[in-house]
Amino acid sequence: YRQLNSQVYQYDFEDCFHVVNENNICHTANSFNEKCIFVGELFYCFIISSDSIRKMTLIIADNQDITRAGMIYISNRIFSSIKEVRTKNELIRQLSECPDAVTVLDYTLLDISADYLLILQERFKQVNWVLFSDSLSEDFIRRMAFSGKSFSIVLKDVAMDEIEDALRHARHSEQYICRQLATWLFAKEAKNGEEVSPLTVTEKELLKAIALGKTTKEIAAERFLSVHTVMTHRKNIFRKLKVNNAHEATKYALRAGVLDTVEYYI
Template sequence: MKTLVLADNQDVTCIGIETVWQLHGFGAGKGLRVFSEKELSEALLENRDAVVVLDYTLFDCTAEQLFVLKERFSGIHFILFSDSLSEDFVRRMVCGREGFSVLLKDSSLEEIKACFAAALEGRLFVCEKVSSWLYAKEKVKEEVLPLTSTEKEILRAMALGKSTKEIASERFLSVYTVMTHRKNIFRKLCVNNAHEAIRYALRAGLVDIVEYYI
């Protein structure tokens, strides 16, 4: 059976998780407690096929460190178990990598059991509350008016630091026309300035972040 590793400094949480793990037949014995990224690494060296229940908001570990651990220990399944997690963090962990499940501490017993079962099979699990929340966010994004191909190109040029005059010259347009496109971009994206529009371009993948910083 897989080893349960608890990366959480709350005793009551760890006792509860251990109880569910044992009573419902997911594993035997107490879970292994760790309190730092170093201790977690050492534990995983001895248990390369473990299920790690980790409270990211209480555990002293960055997202980058988690990605490194996942690359190093590919057989490990991480369950991010917390009171609250930011949208950006959840999307980064769930959509960008395999092997990270998400539970909230107010998840039902049935969801916790379903998450453990999925983890033992190497499947991703996201609790209903987080799934609904992410889906709602996606629906809001879909309601944003789509940019035309010209607007996307102008937004990309803005993100690369080009001035209105430079964009107009490159596209054989008048400065007034480019300014009109800029206003339409701001209106459609519901932003107030070029900085906010550029942030959208980076998030939407219209501009490669490496190219932007260069």
Template sequence: MTDTTLIIADNQPLTALALRTWAEKNELVGSIIESPDQQSLEDSLRELSDENVLLIIDVELFDFSDKDELIAFFQTHNQLRKLFIGDHFNEEELFFIAEEMQSNIVLKSVDLEELRIAVSFALKGRYYIQSELLNLLMRKNAAPVKPENEEVHLTPTEKDIVSLIASGKTTKEVAVIRSLSYHTVVTHRKNIFRKLGVSSIHALTIYAIKSGLIDTTEYYI
């Protein structure tokens, strides 16, 4: 168990109760708060340090007026670890959450073991998308990240870093594993994103899977 506070932002009492009961049973966090609306969420966050909070949120059932308000909220609370949940996501919603929110994503129908993995990744600052949703992202991104006539050349070190990032490792963890400084890994990461023409970890993960640098079995274990 960590000293992290879990905030469940969902206005469906049964969903909130189920998540609370599950989290308490698995002893995943230090304390749990339920926030059925934006005002109660803001009130809770005023009493807490953002970096010590894991937010599980269903934005479809929450009272953000539009995407701009949602973006503004997370720009203000940019240290929050977050996991978006929902009954379903259309392609527009999924890409908005993955690209602009840079958030972990699962469906409410997710297997409990995969939910545990998603929460554990979020608690460690890692990136996680449920397998079913990642497959949808991969189908949408069927085209290569670079034009076919533009070959991508990654060094062995860069390929290794890609596989580590795509498997959910944080920049600090990559630095330790590779015996590199944090700033060196940051530089490698910027170069990798530039070479591949990507701007998000989910796009990098899709590249890693398609390139055989990591497989979906490894990703979800």
């Protein structure tokens, strides 16, 4: 907050706005999180919409005290509730109590395998993970990066602003790959893309558009094609790649270097 004069203060919170409430009573829907503060002769009611308070619980799963302390320092402005766990059993218990939490995890320190992590992802579908470690294998990085947007990956030696970016992305159910790993993934996929592709140049361009989330109508309008023509190309692309949907096609586009990994994660 900041002082406006000797009696009145202005409070600035993320995702908040002010209203004056004469009786210090909130007349709003139950789906809102409300806080009333008496300042001078005014009542300020801070209303945080139900959308903005989603994923407000953070679970820090790491057995190193210094790591947990540092993560708390970075995240206490983003999350209203922060829980610490040191073992796999404690993690499962906290996930059961907070099934929509953002979870920062160094899986190498809690004796958790990649397979078990995917099992947890399936069990706790609303959890968004920030995999935070300095000992990540190439296979693990690739597997997690392409296993869905609930997994963000950040190395422990990145700058503090990247860690904060990752937490904010995870809070809004968005995937974040730290710049170092995103660049590395792009280089690896570009190299793999040098292999002979079954797709024509036009089909690669259409595949990239599909992977970026563009609709058939949008692609048709951009390329001055009919919707029917784009649908035909789409079917041919899926047939050649032996995939059944846009998600599988996107995974291929990333692996083959058709789509810029950095562009995709931005």
